[in-house]
Amino acid sequence: MTDALQGLNKVLDAEHAAVYAYGLVGARTSGGQRSSASAGFNAHRARRDQIRALITARGGTPSESGAAYDLPFPVKAARDAARLAALVEDRVTAAYLELAAVDDSSLRRLAALAMQECTVRGYGWRPTIATLPGWPAGRPTAPQRGEPRTSPPVSLDQ
Numbered sequence: 001m002t003d004a005l006q007g008l009n010k011v012l013d014a015e016h017a018a019v020y021a022y023g024l025v026g027a028r029t030s031g032g033q034r035s036s037a038s039a040g041f042n043a044h045r046a047r048r049d050q051i052r053a054l055i056t057a058r059g060g061t062p063s064e065s066g067a068a069y070d071l072p073f074p075v076k077a078a079r080d081a082a083r084l085a086a087l088v089e090d091r092v093t094a095a096y097l098e099l100a101a102v103d104d105s106s107l108r109r110l111a112a113l114a115m116q117e118c119t120v121r122g123y124g125w126r127p128t129i130a131t132l133p134g135w136p137a138g139r140p141t142a143p144q145r146g147e148p149r150t151s152p153p154v155s156l157d158q
Contacts, residue, residue: 004107005060007099008051011114014095015048016065021088024071028081040085040121044092047114054107082125089122 001009022041029037052062075084093115100111123129 001060002058004102004104005055005058007102007107007111008055008058009060009063011092011095011099011111012048012051012055012063014092015044015051016063017069018044018088018092019048020065020069021071021084024075025081025085025088028075029078033078033082036121036124037081037085040089043117043121050110086122086126089118089125093118093122 019041022037022044026034026037026041055062071084072087073080073083075081096111096114096118100108100115102108
């Protein structure tokens with residue numbers, strides 16, 4: 001199996017899980033949150049169908065959705081559902097990040113757009129920015145006076 005097909009299959013598995021999770025999120029929310037859950041469900045379902053078609057077009061066999069998925073924590077209330085939705089978006093983003101590393105520029109573009117969409121949706125559920133890969137947790141700080149600078153200072157407070 002090519003790297004592209006492996007990446008697409010990993011993304012498809014993540015999209016299957018996202019569709020399942022958003023069904024649960026919608027069942028545990030109401031009002032604006034339910035509208036957001038419905039939009040997330042529809043977006044992930046559309047991406048899932050797109051990825052399935054890409055796998056088939058490349059000669060692969062798309063994976064099928066599981067009957068159920070283990071959840072990382074109990075989802076009993078709207079607050080739990082929002083936490084699950086944010087986590088789902090983080091995990092789907094991570095799957096697309098791997099797809100962004102393949103040689104095919106059209107798949108890299110698809111991955112970048114999907115990651116952007118997931119990040120925006122995730123921010124709607126949890127309005128914080130996760131630490132970027134390779135960065136220390138917490139707010140970046142400049143070295144203290146006299147400490148060697150190992151990399152340029154980073155500020156996100158612009």
